[in-house]
Amino acid sequence: MTHIKVSDELIKFIEKCPSMFHTVRTISEELNEAGYTYLKEGQSWNIEKGGKYYTTRNGSSLIAFQIGSTRGDYHFQLSAAHSDSPTFKLKTVPETEGQGGYLKLNVEGYGGMIDSSWLDRPLTIAGRVMVQEGDQIESRLVHIDKDLLIIPNVCIHFNRKINDGYTYNRQVDLCPLFSAGELTKGDFDKLIAEACGIENAQDAKKEPMPGGAPAAETTRILGKDLFLVNRQRGVVWGAEAEFVSSPRLDDLQCAFASLKGFLAAENNRAVNVYCVFDNEEVGSNTKQGAMSTFLYDTLQRINIGLGKTAEDYYSAVARSFLVSCDNAHAVHPNHPELSDKDNAPYMNKGIVIKENANQKYTTDAVSRAAFTAICNKAGVPVQTFANRSDIAGGSTLGNLSNTQVSLNAVDIGLPQLAMHSSFETAGSRDTEYAIRALKAFFETDIEIGEGGIRLLTKEVQDGIEIG
Numbered sequence: 001m002t003h004i005k006v007s008d009e010l011i012k013f014i015e016k017c018p019s020m021f022h023t024v025r026t027i028s029e030e031l032n033e034a035g036y037t038y039l040k041e042g043q044s045w046n047i048e049k050g051g052k053y054y055t056t057r058n059g060s061s062l063i064a065f066q067i068g069s070t071r072g073d074y075h076f077q078l079s080a081a082h083s084d085s086p087t088f089k090l091k092t093v094p095e096t097e098g099q100g101g102y103l104k105l106n107v108e109g110y111g112g113m114i115d116s117s118w119l120d121r122p123l124t125i126a127g128r129v130m131v132q133e134g135d136q137i138e139s140r141l142v143h144i145d146k147d148l149l150i151i152p153n154v155c156i157h158f159n160r161k162i163n164d165g166y167t168y169n170r171q172v173d174l175c176p177l178f179s180a181g182e183l184t185k186g187d188f189d190k191l192i193a194e195a196c197g198i199e200n201a202q203d204a205k206k207e208p209m210p211g212g213a214p215a216a217e218t219t220r221i222l223g224k225d226l227f228l229v230n231r232q233r234g235v236v237w238g239a240e241a242e243f244v245s246s247p248r249l250d251d252l253q254c255a256f257a258s259l260k261g262f263l264a265a266e267n268n269r270a271v272n273v274y275c276v277f278d279n280e281e282v283g284s285n286t287k288q289g290a291m292s293t294f295l296y297d298t299l300q301r302i303n304i305g306l307g308k309t310a311e312d313y314y315s316a317v318a319r320s321f322l323v324s325c326d327n328a329h330a331v332h333p334n335h336p337e338l339s340d341k342d343n344a345p346y347m348n349k350g351i352v353i354k355e356n357a358n359q360k361y362t363t364d365a366v367s368r369a370a371f372t373a374i375c376n377k378a379g380v381p382v383q384t385f386a387n388r389s390d391i392a393g394g395s396t397l398g399n400l401s402n403t404q405v406s407l408n409a410v411d412i413g414l415p416q417l418a419m420h421s422s423f424e425t426a427g428s429r430d431t432e433y434a435i436r437a438l439k440a441f442f443e444t445d446i447e448i449g450e451g452g453i454r455l456l457t458k459e460v461q462d463g464i465e466i467g
Contacts, residue, residue, distance in 0.1 A: 003429040004236055007244040010431050011234035013256045014246050018126035018143050018229040020060040020083040020278045023252065025141060027259060027276060028054065031064055034263050041297075047305035050268075055298060058288040059128065059139060060084070060278035063298045067306070068268040074306070075319035076299060076407070077446060078273040079262065079438060080290065080397045081255040081326065082280035085248040086111030086420045088118070088174065088228040090125070095188050101181030105149065105188065107174065107228060111281030115168040117421040122147035122231040123176055129196050130223035137222060142195045147231055149176035176228065193221060230422040241428055242348060249424040251280065253414055254325035257431050261438025269445040269456070271302060271316075280326070280397055290401040299405060320407040321446045323371065323438065324362060326396040327426070328352035328385045328413035343386035345415040347427030350381030351437050354411040360393055362402060367410035370446060370453050371437075377457070378440035380433050383415070408448060412437075 017023040028038070036052045039045045047053055047067065054064035060083055068074060088107035096106045109115075126143040151174055156162055168174055178188060198219050234246030255276050262274040279289040288294060303313040330347050331339045345352040353371065355363040375382045387393040396411060414434055416426040445456040 003432045004241050006432045006435065007236045007241075007428045010244065010253060010256050011236070011246055014234055014248055014252050017083075017248065017252055018124075019128070019141075019225075019227050021128045021139075021141055021225070022126060022143060023083040023255065023276065024056055024060055024062045027062055027064075027255070028056065030259065030263070036064060045301055045305050047302065049306070057292075057294050058278065061288040061294055062274075062276045063295065064262065064274040065298070065302060066262075066267070066272040067302070068270050068272075073312075073316075074308075075270055075316045075321075075446075075448075076273050077267065077270045077320065077442060078275060078295075078322045078407075079258040079441070080275040080277060080295075080322060080324050080401060081258050082251045082290070082397060083255065083276045083278050084111070084281050085250060085252070086113035086281050087422075088113075088176075090127075090224065090226040090228075092224070094226075095178070095185045096175065097185060101179075102177065103179040103181075103183050103185070103187075104175040105178050107170075107176065109170055110227065112420055114418070114421045115170070115174060116166075117418070117423060118174065118228070118230070119151045119153045121150065121422070123149040123151070124229045124231055125149070125192075125226050126229045127224065127226035129192060129221055129226070131196055131198065132220050132222050140196045142192060142226065143229070144191070144195055149178055149228070151176050189221070192224065192226070196221065232423055236428055238428075243425055244428045244431070245423060245425040247423055249416055249426050250327045250419050251325070253416070253426060253431060254327060254434065257414070257434035258323075258325050258438045260435045261440075262442055264435070264439045265442030267443055267445060272442045273299070275401075277397060277401070280400075284397070284400045290397045291403055293404060295401055296404045317405060317407050319448050321367070321370065321448065322362070322401070322407055322409035323441055324397045324401070324409055324411045325434075325438075326411070326413050327416050327419060328354055329419060330415035330417055330426075332417060338388070338391065340386050340388045343384045345383035345385050347415050347417070347425075348429040349415070349427075350383050350430065350433050351375060352383045352385045352413045352415055354385045354396075354413060356386065356393060361396065361411035362409035363411050366453065367408050370408075370455065371410045371412065371441070373455055374440050374444050375437050377444075377455075378436050380437040380440070385413070385415075 016026040031054050036054050039055045050069035051067050056062045089110045091106045094105045096104050124144050129140050230247040277290040279286045284290040331344045354361045414430040418424050447454040
């Protein structure tokens with residue numbers, strides 16, 4: 001069945017993406033295979049009509065774009081997802097010793113994870129390491145593919161009230177166990193060095209040369225961005241294979257689906273743009289987050305590369321449309337009372353359009369109408385999400401990126417359970433729905449005017465008027 005095949009592909013994609021840095025590398029590899037040209041931010045760009053390109057920032061955010069070829073004016077049609085997920089980040093000095101020879105790792109929270117979901121399961125480490133070779137410093141990705149760590153719960157005999165509700169102290173309760181005495185301080189750094197391909201496993205120092213010559217530079221590690229990774233493999237499950245469960249479904253499910261839709265689509269009348277931003281889980285206010293200048297800078301450079309003026313850019317943005325893709329809360333089977341009963345999505349019943357009166361989401365009547373019409377044309381079911389009025393919700397990419405590039409936008413997602421757990425669950429059919437919806441979006445030329453919106457499919461004569 002197609003949806004099971006797509007879910008299997010999603011799981012394989014997620015397995016290649018244990019950190020935001022690996023996610024960008026994995027997406028870059030797919031873009032390379034599809035004929036996209038990599039443009040470095042620090043160099044001049046040479047772009048042409050009909051071309052396919054991508055650029056990255058910090059190795060953890062990526063923007064790809066296809067340039068249409070059939071008309072002089074243009075606009076942007078964009079999707080945005082995020083590359084990061086809630087987890088624990090290792091501190092600069094990661095090793096901490098305990099009684100009896102225990103060696104633990106010192107971590108701090110990254111994002112709003114469900115702490116208890118990280119205990120009593122095999123974990124490992126992934127991220128990037130900055131390595132010096134002579135006068136060069138380079139980034140190397142690390143993913144230790146073995147069961148390396150575990151965060152043990154206190155047994156119920158020592159904590160009789162653990163099932164009455166327990167607040168975990170991240171400095172005390174959530175330190176991963178690395179060794180019971182076989183290893184000592186410094187061995188973790190050796191492990192990371194070996195994973196980086198460094199023969200001398202310790203941070204090397206300058207060694208004096210014979211005869212008083214200047215000290216020789218040797219390979220050493222100067223910096224690390226390393227995170228805990230849940231080793232549990234994703235699965236498609238249920239008597240009818242209804243569910244997919246995996247680490248990091250939020251938001252790699254949307255990153256995957258929007259990538260597949262983007263790559264499968266053609267639109268000669270627009271510039272299609274695929275974005276994956278880092279740091280959504282910690283507010284996006286970084287140099288590579290949705291609130292950064294990354295999107296603005298990229299769109300400006302596209303405009304310049306096409307020989308357009310500043311006036312052309314502002315006109316193009318005013319006619320542009322963004323689909324912000326970040327997963328949504330499905331109705332919980334044991335706690336339906338937590339959802340608004342009339343505006344709540346269910347797994348396997350289609351794309352979720354999210355809205356919020358306080359503008360935590362970008363959706364309004366105009367963007368809802370446009371995206372719903374596109375989904376209807378593609379045969380993709382659409383659902384609605386709004387929080388209960390007495391429960392505060394979060395925000396996501398769309399309204400944050402709009403602080404830099406203001407355009408028409410809709411917030412969508414795929415319904416899932418246990419968001420921000422180390423192991424999340426979604427419907428196995430919804431990824432396929434999202435791919436079809438995003439493909440239809442990128443293939444539909446959206447003309448936004450004062451009186452409404454005109455949606456033009458690949459066959460321009462199939463216009464739909466709204467407004």
